[in-house]
Amino acid sequence: MxxxxxxxxxxxxxxxxxxxxxxxxxxxxxxxAAASNGASIYAEKCESCHKADGRGGGPFPALAGNSAVTAKSPAQIIAIVVHGKGLMPAYRPGLSDADIAAVLTYVRSSWGNRAPSVSETQVAAVH
Ligand code: HEC
Structure with a gap:
């Protein structure tokens, strides 16, 4: 050889x-690139409930084709990831603001979702 x-x-x-x-x-x-980082964070932290295809199931809502996920302002979904809601855990401080921005950018642009990316500044603005 x-x-x-x-x-x-x-x-x-x-x-x-x-x-x-x-x-x-x-x-x-x-x-x-933020999107590829977002994909690996999603696989590690979110996929167990929301599934690899974003369709969720049972008590876990679909993120694919979900108008709350693709809303023009991402403020509401940032707040859910930051603070948690019901069965969903809070990810601050578990994830950095940059990681939350990356995973939400991935979620907003996957499985047919076509919403603008989320910036670290937008995440930092949610207290
Ligand atoms: C332990 C299961 C679980 C994990 C892990 C989880 N979620 Fe959730 N998620 C939920 C549940 C349950 C809800 C619905 C909360 C409610 O409305 O009561 C939810 C709601 C959401 C919503 C809002 C959907 C809507 O229609 O308002 C978004 C966005 C979301 N999750 C994103 C994520 C992201 C991103 C991750 C990973 C960082 C993640 N979730 C990890 C269970 C989970």
Missing amino acids: KATSSLELALMLILLMSALGVTHSGRGTYVV
Whole structure:
């Protein structure tokens, strides 16, 4: 088997970074796109109740096709994730404001949902 060339290694690195959603910020640092981070937070923290397809089930509401989720202002759903509600746990301080913004951005843009992203500033404004 021949040794892998440095060109092949560079190509593999580029493919890996694009698969992970890593982009260059322009200041010499690399950032992972909020949406891919949001997807992994969703899988870890939310999927057990709301399901991988966002359809929930039983006492757990669907997030797919839910007008509260895709409302123009995300303030109400930010408050639910921050403070919890009924059977849903509170995620502050368990998640950072940036993580809550990323997971809600994912939820608002998945399974056919098409609502604008949520910023860390919008999450920080909810007390
Ligand atoms: C233990 C189960 C559970 C987990 C884990 C959970 N939720 Fe929930 N979630 C619920 C329940 C139950 C409700 C309904 C609360 C109510 O209205 O009484 C809810 C409501 C919501 C709503 C509001 C839906 C609406 O129609 O108003 C959003 C948005 C939401 N969850 C997002 C998330 C996100 C994002 C995560 C992960 C960070 C998460 N949930 C984790 C159980 C859960």
